[in-house]
Structure formats: C-alpha cells, structure tokens
Amino acid sequence: MIELDKFLLPLKIPSEFQRLCDDQEVLRSLATWKKNVYNELDALNTHVARMRTEGELLIGTSLADLVFYIIPYTIECDSDGLDLAPWSTPAMQYLAFGIISVCDL
Numbered sequence: 001m002i003e004l005d006k007f008l009l010p011l012k013i014p015s016e017f018q019r020l021c022d023d024q025e026v027l028r029s030l031a032t033w034k035k036n037v038y039n040e041l042d043a044l045n046t047h048v049a050r051m052r053t054e055g056e057l058l059i060g061t062s063l064a065d066l067v068f069y070i071i072p073y074t075i076e077c078d079s080d081g082l083d084l085a086p087w088s089t090p091a092m093q094y095l096a097f098g099i100i101s102v103c104d105l
Helices: 002-011 024-053 060-074 090-102
Strands: none
Touching (some): 024 090
C-alpha cells in the first residue's frame, strides 16, 4: 500500500468542497489543487496499468483504498446542471473510469 499512497493521498478531496465558500484565498487554493489532480490521476492510471502488465494484482486493502479515492471522481453532473462534484471535471471522470476498469472490479 505504501507505493500506492504517494498516488492516492494527493487525490483526497479538500474539506472546503463540502461547504459553500466565498473566501477568495480558499477558492484559489481549491482551483490550484483541482488543476493538479488531473496529473495525479494520470500518474495513477499509468502506475495501475503498469502493475497489471507486470502481473501485480490489486487486492484487499490496496484495492479498497484505490476505489475509495477514485470513486468521487466518477460522479457526473446531474441532468439539471447541479454540480454534485465540483472537485472533478469530465477529463478526470474519464481517467477515473479508466483506472477502475483496469482494476477488474
């Protein structure tokens, strides 16, 4: 799990996304974090694909942790435009689904 931690911990969604916030400093910080998450997801996708190619399986706690951190990025906007996942983008959703599909859940 330690090897996966370096990929998963940056994906932890900041608690500031849980509440409406009008603090400009917090909003800038969240925007910076969000820009970096795509790169983190991309690196994780590459890592998980390499693990699979090398025959290394994700099982037990490692698989559970991976799913725990990735699933929030698969949430799509509601049909009425309600943003249920302001921390995600369609590109992140695509990567998240790709990571989950490689895990053979």
